[in-house]
Amino acid sequence: MKFNRRSFIKGAATSSAIAAASAIFPGISFADWTKQEGASGMITWKKAPCRFCGTGCGVLIGVSGDRAVAVKGDPNCSVNKGLCCVKGYHSVQALYGKDRLTKAQVRRNGAMVEVPIKEALDIIAARMKETIARHGKDAVAMYGSGQWTIPDGYVASKLFKGCLGTNNLEANARLCMASAVTGFMTSFGLDEPMGCYEDIDHANVFVTWGNNMAEMHPVLFSRMLANRKRRNNVEIIDLATRTTRTSQAADKAILFRPQTDLAVANAICYEIIHNKWVNQDFLNNHVSFHKGKTNIGYGTEDHFAFTDTEEAISFADYQKFLEDYTPEKVEKISGVSARDIKYLASLYGDPTKKVTSFWCMGMNQHTRGTWIQNLVYNIHLLTGKISTPGNSPFSLTGQPSACGTVREVGTLTHALPHGVVTNDHDREMAAKIWEVPVSNIDPKPTYHTVEMFRALDRGDIKFMWIQVTNPMVTMPNLNRYRNGVLKDDRFIVVSEVYPTPTTDIADVILPAAMWVEQEGMFGNSERRTQHFARIVPPPGEAMSDTWQLIEVARRLGFEKQFPWSEDEHIGKIWEEYRRFHEGPKHNMAPYTVLLERPGVMWPFVDGKETRWRFNPKHDPACTNGKDFDFYGKKDNKAWIWARPYEPAAEAPDAEYNFWLNTGRVIEHFHTGSMTRRIPILHQAMPSSYVELNPEDAADLGVVNGEMVKIISRRGAVTMPASINGRGVPPRGMVFVPFFDDSYLINEVTLDAFCPISKQPDYKKCAVRLEKA
Amino acid sequence: MPIFSYLVIPTTGAIDQLYDELTAIPWCEVMVAENKEIIILVTDTPDAVTETELQKQLKELPSLQSMSMTFGHNDDNQPGKPRGDYEV
Numbered sequence: 001m002k003f004n005r006r007s008f009i010k011g012a013a014t015s016s017a018i019a020a021a022s023a024i025f026p027g028i029s030f031a032d033w034t035k036q037e038g039a040s041g042m043i044t045w046k047k048a049p050c051r052f053c054g055t056g057c058g059v060l061i062g063v064s065g066d067r068a069v070a071v072k073g074d075p076n077c078s079v080n081k082g083l084c085c086v087k088g089y090h091s092v093q094a095l096y097g098k099d100r101l102t103k104a105q106v107r108r109n110g111a112m113v114e115v116p117i118k119e120a121l122d123i124i125a126a127r128m129k130e131t132i133a134r135h136g137k138d139a140v141a142m143y144g145s146g147q148w149t150i151p152d153g154y155v156a157s158k159l160f161k162g163c164l165g166t167n168n169l170e171a172n173a174r175l176c177m178a179s180a181v182t183g184f185m186t187s188f189g190l191d192e193p194m195g196c197y198e199d200i201d202h203a204n205v206f207v208t209w210g211n212n213m214a215e216m217h218p219v220l221f222s223r224m225l226a227n228r229k230r231r232n233n234v235e236i237i238d239l240a241t242r243t244t245r246t247s248q249a250a251d252k253a254i255l256f257r258p259q260t261d262l263a264v265a266n267a268i269c270y271e272i273i274h275n276k277w278v279n280q281d282f283l284n285n286h287v288s289f290h291k292g293k294t295n296i297g298y299g300t301e302d303h304f305a306f307t308d309t310e311e312a313i314s315f316a317d318y319q320k321f322l323e324d325y326t327p328e329k330v331e332k333i334s335g336v337s338a339r340d341i342k343y344l345a346s347l348y349g350d351p352t353k354k355v356t357s358f359w360c361m362g363m364n365q366h367t368r369g370t371w372i373q374n375l376v377y378n379i380h381l382l383t384g385k386i387s388t389p390g391n392s393p394f395s396l397t398g399q400p401s402a403c404g405t406v407r408e409v410g411t412l413t414h415a416l417p418h419g420v421v422t423n424d425h426d427r428e429m430a431a432k433i434w435e436v437p438v439s440n441i442d443p444k445p446t447y448h449t450v451e452m453f454r455a456l457d458r459g460d461i462k463f464m465w466i467q468v469t470n471p472m473v474t475m476p477n478l479n480r481y482r483n484g485v486l487k488d489d490r491f492i493v494v495s496e497v498y499p500t501p502t503t504d505i506a507d508v509i510l511p512a513a514m515w516v517e518q519e520g521m522f523g524n525s526e527r528r529t530q531h532f533a534r535i536v537p538p539p540g541e542a543m544s545d546t547w548q549l550i551e552v553a554r555r556l557g558f559e560k561q562f563p564w565s566e567d568e569h570i571g572k573i574w575e576e577y578r579r580f581h582e583g584p585k586h587n588m589a590p591y592t593v594l595l596e597r598p599g600v601m602w603p604f605v606d607g608k609e610t611r612w613r614f615n616p617k618h619d620p621a622c623t624n625g626k627d628f629d630f631y632g633k634k635d636n637k638a639w640i641w642a643r644p645y646e647p648a649a650e651a652p653d654a655e656y657n658f659w660l661n662t663g664r665v666i667e668h669f670h671t672g673s674m675t676r677r678i679p680i681l682h683q684a685m686p687s688s689y690v691e692l693n694p695e696d697a698a699d700l701g702v703v704n705g706e707m708v709k710i711i712s713r714r715g716a717v718t719m720p721a722s723i724n725g726r727g728v729p730p731r732g733m734v735f736v737p738f739f740d741d742s743y744l745i746n747e748v749t750l751d752a753f754c755p756i757s758k759q760p761d762y763k764k765c766a767v768r769l770e771k772a
Numbered sequence: 773m774p775i776f777s778y779l780v781i782p783t784t785g786a787i788d789q790l791y792d793e794l795t796a797i798p799w800c801e802v803m804v805a806e807n808k809e810i811i812i813l814v815t816d817t818p819d820a821v822t823e824t825e826l827q828k829q830l831k832e833l834p835s836l837q838s839m840s841m842t843f844g845h846n847d848d849n850q851p852g853k854p855r856g857d858y859e860v
């Protein structure tokens with residue numbers, strides 16, 4: 001056989017398909033398999049986590065010379081066992097768009113001019129010093145990302161909280177994961193899922209709560225479908241506000257009116273108690289009952305403040321609270337038939353069935369985001385279906401390191417790498433590890449993301465450094481926040497890989513290294529930390545976000561806190577950071593272990609990963625001698641919360657008579673700044689659209705592709721209609737994907753948020769439509 | 773010059789037909805599993821236009837139930853795309 005580079009790549013392609021087939025169909029055999037073995041030398045394969053969602057699939061990147069040329073799924077990674085989705089397979093092409101930013105730029109007399117990166121870093125440090133001297137430390141801010149590597153987030157926290165002494169540190173995960181965090185904290189006292197993806201191989205019932213997994217978590221969805229095919233006792237129920245690819249693949253699809261998932265979850269609990277399906281033993285030993293404030297507002301006004309209070313209640317009080325949520329009453333609120341509610345309750349209530357609930361943005365981007373998480377946990381707690389293989393309330397993430405960087409490192413205004421700024425002990429621990437005086441760390445949180453951009457608009461913040469995120473596409477009520485950043489004395493630094501609407505408003509642009517052009521770690525949805533090496537060099541003067549921060553920190557006089565050499569800094573940072581999480585509840589794997597494996601789950605104790613927390617068979621942190629130990633709360637119990645249904649911040653009325661729902665598509669990651677530069681993904685989904693119900697389209701007199709103007713109280717966007725496309729909203733709702741910056745749908749959305757988590761609701765506001 | 777591989781599942785009973793149809797298409801190489809109704813397809817097209825045409829042709833095969841990609845390769849220089857005008 002003539003053997004050239006191309007035939008080698010085809011050999012690699014075949015091997016990858018065989019590996020994937022073997023993972024999905026154990027025992028499958030291909031006669032020609034041996035011909036694929038033994039080829040080597042033209043491409044070297046290096047492990048990394050995929051960068052295009054929170055699933056954390058392991059990939060092997062084929063490198064030829066200095067260039068990444070191929071991708072295959074890593075068969076050794078338990079997350080995906082050799083599979084990837086279309087974004088993963090094409091991911092390396094995102095490194096090579098022609099318009100990669102390779103040089104630093106500085107705004108001079110209104111125009112951006114290229115400068116050496118060292119000069120740009122000098123300018124940034126000087127501007128920060130000057131701003132702090134004139135306006136105080138809380139006039140400078142950093143806005144990062146769930147796509148930051150763990151070292152990126154760690155050095156940002158150390159610089160801003162430990163050295164500069166400001167809590168003006170936020171990350172875009174506030175927009176995607178904050179309600180998941182407050183849900184975990186209020187119900188269990190500790191963040192992140194108790195289970196792991198292995199739950200998929202054990203569950204009999206999957207309920208997707210407002211979660212289009214077929215497009216957003218396609219590899220996990222494939223794993224669900226493969227289980228349904230392999231075992232004859234698996235069913236999938238999709239509970240959603242619009243019909244999606246997930247609904248189409250589900251065994252049963254149930255539509256509810258926006259925001260009424262709160263009522264549906266309570267009705268399921270009512271029905272479980274009413275039918276005596278409660279796991280009484282579990283309840284008696286492991287659960288306590290609580291209520292908080294009601295009518296808690298929506299945060300649409302500046303300086304909105306809210307603090308919940310907790311009050312213990314009895315099971316009888318809880319039962320009485322649920323009387324407002326009989327299936328028949330909730331049918332009227334939600335549009336879900338009492339029969340379907342009873343069916344759902346019967347699945348959760350059946351002691352012979354293992355049930356996993358999945359959710360992501362539908363429950364997180366919700367003005368009662370914390371509450372809906374509590375309510376779904378209530379269902380699992382009433383039935384004791386938690387922390388055992390297959391029984392799992394499972395909050396998924398959308399970004400590759402929303403968990404690893406933002407939640408675990410704590411890159412939010414109130415948080416520290418361990419604990420919160422308001423806690424003396426946590427501040428002392430941080431000061432000790434960071435070698436700074438404890439008085440440096442301010443005990444008062446400042447601004448959450450929406451309020452931080454409001455502060456920038458008002459002028460309370462004068463300087464903001466934005467890394468790995470694109471807020472000039474993603475902020476809700478975007479017009480206000482764009483006008484804010486454009487005001488005269490605001491100074492914006494943006495670290496990016498491609499030009500975006502956010503680099504458009506920058507005063508300094510730093511070219512950033514992307515993904516495997518730098519060493520780093522991500523942390524995925526199932527508590528798995530995944531290391532990747534610097535596999536290919538970054539282009540031009542592009543520099544990792546970690547190193548950019550270190551360079552500026554040193555210019556600000558913090559050499560002592562940032563002493564590492566460029567060769568060793570990631571390993572050293574990891575080992576320093578790991579000290580924050582020592583102990584059986586959160587121990588992280590050593591750097592040397594991370595180098596070897598395609599990911600390691602924490603708590604990592606005595607060389608072992610913890611797959612199911614709070615379960616003593618799996619979790620060495622359990623010490624109470626019982627069958628479960630919910631050690632996150634002081635009473636060693638998981639908390640059931642009585643949380644009512646309350647309406648959305650803005651609902652359709654006579655003038656604005658449609659719901660607007662926004663989200664993503666499988667081909668593109670977030671704002672599309674990377675995936676739209678991958679030719680095959682761009683060709684597959686070149687531009688955004690507004691999904692309409694066919695009857696609404698007929699009423700409006702529009703056919704597929706005709707332009708529709710979407711108008712809210714805040715802005716308007718005109719875009720092509722999609723009728724009976726891949727998703728179909730019910731009558732009275734439109735859906736718009738946000739990946740396309742030609743159609744800035746966030747000029748239309750509302751900046752209302754969950755008062756507890758401060759996470760905005762991108763799924764619900766009121767609009768009207770006009771044929772354009 | 774993209775190279776991709778896929779796991780291809782035929783519609784029930786149509787594996788032989790699918791094999792014949794795939795082998796008749798230029799740019800396609802196939803490998804059939806011995807003990808399951810699964811075909812591995814490796815495609816190797818000279819340019820983006822041919823790739824798009826091939827994708828369309830594959831989607832139209834009646835004997836093909838579903839395809840999942842398992843590998844992607846493209847070492848061509850990619851065009852940059854000015855925002856708002858993503859011509860490829």
Ligand code: SF4
Nearest residue numbers: 050052053057085088
């Ligand atoms: S499912 Fe997510 S992590 Fe896996 S390949 Fe696709 S984008 Fe990457």
